[in-house]
Amino acid sequence: MKKSTIKRITGFAAIAMSAAIFAGCTTAKTTTQGNDQTGNTVKIGVNMELSGAAGGYGNQMKQGIQMATKEINSKGGVNVNGKKKKIKLIIKDDKTSTSTSASVAAQLVNNDKVNAIIGTATTNAGTAAIPNETKAKVPALSPSATDPNFTLQKDGKVQPYVFRACYQNNFQGGTGAKFIYNNLKAKRVAVLGDNSTDYGTGLAKAFKQQFKGKVVDTQYFSGGDKDFNAILTAFKNKKIDAIYAPGYYSEIGLIIKQARQIGLNVPIVGSDGMADAKLVQIAGAKNASNIYYTTPFSKTVAKQNPVAVKFMNAYKARYHTEAPTFSALAYDSTYMIKQAIENEKSANSVKITKGLANIKDFNGVTGKITIDSKHDATKPIAVEHLNNGKVVGSTQIK
Amino acid sequence: MILKANWKYNLCWLILMVAGFYLMNTLILVGVINSFLENMMVTIGINIILAVGLNLVIGFAGQFSLGHAGFMAVGAYATAIIISKTPTAGAFYGSIIVGVIVAIVAALVVGIPTLRLRGDYLAIATMGAAEIIRIIINNLKITNGPSGMFNIPQFATWPVIYIMACVTTLIIVNFIHSRGGRAALAVREDEIAADSMGINVFKWKLAAFVLGAATAAVAGSMQASYLQTIAPSNFNIMESIAILIIVVLGGVGSITGSFVAAGILGVVDAALQSFGALRMVIYALVLILIMIFKPSGIMGATELSFKRLFNRKNKKQESGC
Amino acid sequence: MTTLFQQLINGLSLGSIYALLALGYTMVYGIIKLINFAHGDIYMLGAFWGYYTINYWHFNFIFALLSAMVVCAASGVIIEYFAYRPLRHAPRITALITAIGVSYFLENGMSYLYGADTRDFPQVIKQVNYSLWGVRVSNIQILILATACLLMILLQLIIKKTKMGRAMRAVSVDPDAAELVGININQTISFTFALGSSMAGAAGVLIGLYYNSIDPLMGMTPGIKAFVAAVVGGIGSVPGASLGGFLIGLLETAVQSVGLSAYKDAAVYLVLIIILLVLPSGIFGKNVKEKV
Incomplete structure (x- = not known):
């Protein structure tokens, strides 16, 4: 019996291998030039942890993104080379799982043809999405993936299509x-x-x-x-x-x-x-x-920052609580993509990537953001001091 | 012997598998299957490997194991560590074997003491063992702790996973139809009766458990290299439960059922992505309803079998004459 | 020495929480042999009920606690009626999957309706710390410990002394025979669920008050730990569940106090496996011999 099993498996494997070779020869894909902007909207995909372990943080980010989008659209939209285009959000849940995140990224770039992706909240889900994003040449901006190597390839070179809006x-x-x-x-x-x-x-x-x-x-x-x-x-x-x-x-x-x-x-x-x-x-x-x-987002620092004051008041008016950091980071991410589009005068995904890489002194809620050569966000950092539950001071650390 | 006796049915399966392969390949070439659908199918394929392996342990040997994700983690990390250091195809296939061996050792260490337990006690003990594996991985340096490993080279493309799913299923189905499989079935039905018939109960329980663990390791290797990212949190209790759900939904003791359930859940999971926070609510409701209205799972304990198809046809012809 | 006593107090107060949850698990398992995965989520419902009634309807603590127990008892009965009763004669693994489904449903339903983020529980009882030879105990710790012990004794009395308790024991030994002697099985099982779920409701409010933080997924981890506690103690046995709870609480505290906090859960599972190997049905579990 045993012999026959082995025989059958090897026989089968041989056929399968030949098939694999056949597949290898013919599946050479044509290179794409990223996703172009079409119609009257700029499509931004959101690959977010809306359920599962990080669901709480993901939903705060979703609020930040939706708020920013609503603001931008109420002012007519993003200025793409002189024409105002509205942002269309395509929000998908990756349930804090790596395999679902990869699937969500594939769907966003292929089926929904988004021009840029915001997400994910966690590093693991984010890295799982990178191969699909890179293949489609669509940039992904994570509001909160903090692992130092998140934006880097294995050999230490920067991941061309991956950015973050937070500190590493x-x-x-x-x-x-x-x-x-x-x-x-x-x-x-x-x-x-x-x-x-x-x-x-x-x-x-x-x-x-x-x-x-x-x-x-x-x-x-x-x-x-x-x-x-x-x-x-x-x-x-x-x-x-x-x-x-x-x-x-x-x-x-x-x-x-x-x-x-x-x-x-x-x-x-x-x-x-x-x-x-x-x-x-x-x-x-x-x-x-x-x-x-x-x-990056301290109340005392924020008082000198009109963008942050505006954000915090708008957030409080809409959701009736103090704005969480995650919402602020996601809000900034949305505006960073807008900035990238307007700088490059195009909403093609490859152009947005270039725009994101060149963001400099962007005035965000979480401070003045510059994207460095490793696609990390550099911005000033402060230490806030709490006493009796109140912020009593903040120290800038150089 | 068996090959000769069953050559017709085996040939049918082989043709079906190769045909499926070429069908998928053509669809990818034509562009019907884009990377999203491919991703979905690969996830289904990995889940099939996992579910078929767990079905062997639960459905055929009757041992309620809740620790499948632990063995999957072993395979995944073996592959991730090895191919991150030496990114060659040879190292990838070697790493699968390493993963399988480590998983077998782990399964022996876990199984030899715990398989003496029964039912829910066994489930809890295996769950505990899997959690111990995960916590160790979570705290080791070589596994990069909770950050997990990423930028793992991709060697597991869809054809590799397709072939692996076919091969592991073949091995398990053959085990089920072998002497060992019949012994395991006897153990499931009645341990004492099996014992008195001279079957080494413990040995066959352990054999099924170890074989299940080995296939889980293969699935882990595939996932690590396909997704290029792994983290300890991928292998927690919830993952073991997710695999268990596939097995029970498909029908405990039906390999066909595991295939069907893995497929259905894969499609449902992809379709619910747009529902945000509501997705898991819908998923939970679907789960409850299926279980209430179809308590023995989608397929029950029946299998799709060419043998039966042919026999039925023959019978019809006979009666027709 | 002071530290040792302090850690002992820490362990006991953590253990009393596990014990409180383990009681519900053990009762349900004892009667229908179902690992009620949704038990941890009923505890979450209790905590949220307390949160809303205290915050919006301004219930006082006792009233919030009692109403949470009633509400949880009702939801336990409803869940049993809709999700578990149709499956009473189905394979046990099917019922287990349904229980997992119910657990997902409650967790995600609550996340969907009220958001997944953590919220603070209203502090209706002011926390007072007592210091005795350097060992600190808070009034809420004592309250939880006392409630756990009280409920345990109460449960034991119900099971051993009342008619319903006798019916519960009969059903758990042999449902068919129990039916033959005129016990209403459905009623008895509903009662068990009500009792077990009300324990969870009480635990939800108490723990919400003690830790001051509740969220829709709060039932998951303690639920599994409490189940482990119930298994260690011998599932089906009320004193066993309490003992198991205290044991796990003390063990976790001990592991953390010697500086192995990263392996805290691993240690719990290791002890679980060892105990099961020595005593295959837990510390107080009955070892049922299989007959040919």
Whole structure:
């Protein structure tokens, strides 16, 4: 029996191989020139985590994108070489899954023929979409994929069609390290990072590499955890001067609350994932003292930035809450694509790519954005300081 | 022997597979299948490999395993690590074998102690084991932690995955029809009776479990190289459950059912992308309704079989005469 | 020494939460042998009910807690009636998939209707920290611990002393025989679901209050952990579920306090597997011998 099985499999494999060779010979595809803009609209695809683990963040981004689009369209649309064209959004859910994200990207570029893509929120879903975007020569601008290598190919060259609107981890983690050492004068620090995303671990890693003092302990939690008492109690015994906690507001808020409840009152420093009004609501205003986080989008900085003031008021009027950072980043992403189209005077996807790569001193909600040679967004960074749940100051870090 | 006895049916299957291949190839050439549809079909193909493997464990050996994604992770990471270092086609095929071997070892380590458990206890134990695998991967340096690995070279194109889906199905179907498969069926029906007939119950349970794990590793390799991105979160409990859903929806104990369900779910999943947050609500409702109105799955335990088709035809002719 | 006691308190308060959830799992499993995946989501419903009634209807805490229990009991019964009852004689794996479907439905339905982001639970009871020789305990921790123990004793009394409890035990041993002696099976199962789901509702409000953060996916992870707790304790046994809950809570705390937080969940599953290998039906589970 066994022999026959093997025989059959080899026989079958031989036929299949010949078929594969045949396929290889004939499937040479003609090269496309990207997706052209047609009709009266510029089509922007949104490949977003609307359900699944990152669904909460994805939906905040969707709000930011929809708000920006509505604003642009109410003013007539995007100026494509003298003609005003309305933006048409094609929003698709990738359910925080890599395979679905690849499928969504394929559908957007092939079936919907979009001119540019905004998305995804997470690095993993984003990298899964890259091959399809590159094949179709359609640029993808991620509002929040933070892994340093996200915009890079394997050999270190830049991914031609991939951009991001946020900080990459090394920059933000390094800023946190400088701030804790230089401004807070803390020498012994414990790191408590989110282990379920590249965001938390990436920042923790960057921080540990760049911090000049002593990292006493590094512990991890995973997204959705609610109880941090055990870790914090262990920290309390280690005579630490500060905690660096990279993660999102939903967990860091709880960490702040529980740390203060067990009497651990050292400064807690985090990243832009914390910059959300919900942080203080979850932690409780009384507990949210001595809290710092690196952010592009700080309330105090924003006051000097008319774009940000306008955005924050419009957001509050429409959704009745304070604008979250994710919405701000997505809002900026939409306007960055508009800027790219207007600079290049064309909404062809290859032209938009070129336009995005050349964005310089773009006045966004999250600061003055310049896209560098690695397709990372460089913008000023600030550290906001919370006391009793209120922003009491912010420090620019150079 | 079997080959001779069943050559007619096997030939039919072979022709069907090759015909399917050429049909797809032609459709891609003509442009009917674009990269979106290709993507959908590849996802279906990978899900078929996974579901057929799990169906062997659950449907034919009767062992309720909830840890399929763990073994898939093993294969995926083996391929990702190896071909990121040496991006050659040879290394890719080698990495599949490495993945399969590691998965077999992992399945033995997990299976030998836990397969003594029964029913839901086994399910929870295998789920735990798969989570342990995932957490280890999540914390290792070589796997790049939760960021996962990306920019993995693409060697698994659709023909490779098509062939792999056919080959793994062939192997599993052959196992089911072999002495081992019959032994596994006997174990599923009644362990004590099988034992008293002289069947080494534990051995055949383990064999099915290990074979299932090996195919899961193959599927993992395919996914890693096709998507060019993997992350530990792709292999969590929810993924194991997703594979289980395909198996149960298609019909526990029906390989044809696994094919049909993987196809239907793949199409439904692609079609629901535009529904945003509503998609999973619809998906959940569809799932509940199918289960309530068709509790034994779409195909029940029946298989599409040329043998039966031919026999039926013969009978008809006989009665016609 | 202080740290050790503090960690013990941490472990017990985490454990009481798992125990509270595990009780519902164990009851449902005991009677119809179904892993009710949706149990964690009923706990989420309870938390959201508390959130809305306190915020918008200004319920006080006790009233919010009781009404959440009633609402969750009702939703548990409704889910059982529509999703599980038609499948009572179907293969168990089918019912399991339906339970997963219900769980997806509740999670995503809530995300769709109310948004997927985290929200803060209204702090109707002011948190007070007591300090005893350096060990800190909050009033809410004590409240949760006390409620968990109280509910556990109450459940045990219902199961052992009341007529309905006797019916539940009979159905769980042999449904057909129970029917023959005049027990209304449907009623008994509905009652079990109501009881188990009301536990989840209470847990939802208490945990919402304790952690001050709720979201539509909050039931997923604790749900699975609580199920593990129920299995460790011997699924089907009420004291087992509580013991399992406390065990898992203490174990997680211990692993985190020695600095292996990244492997916290792995440790839980490893202990689960080891316990199952030594005691194949959990600590308090009955080992049913198969007869030829």
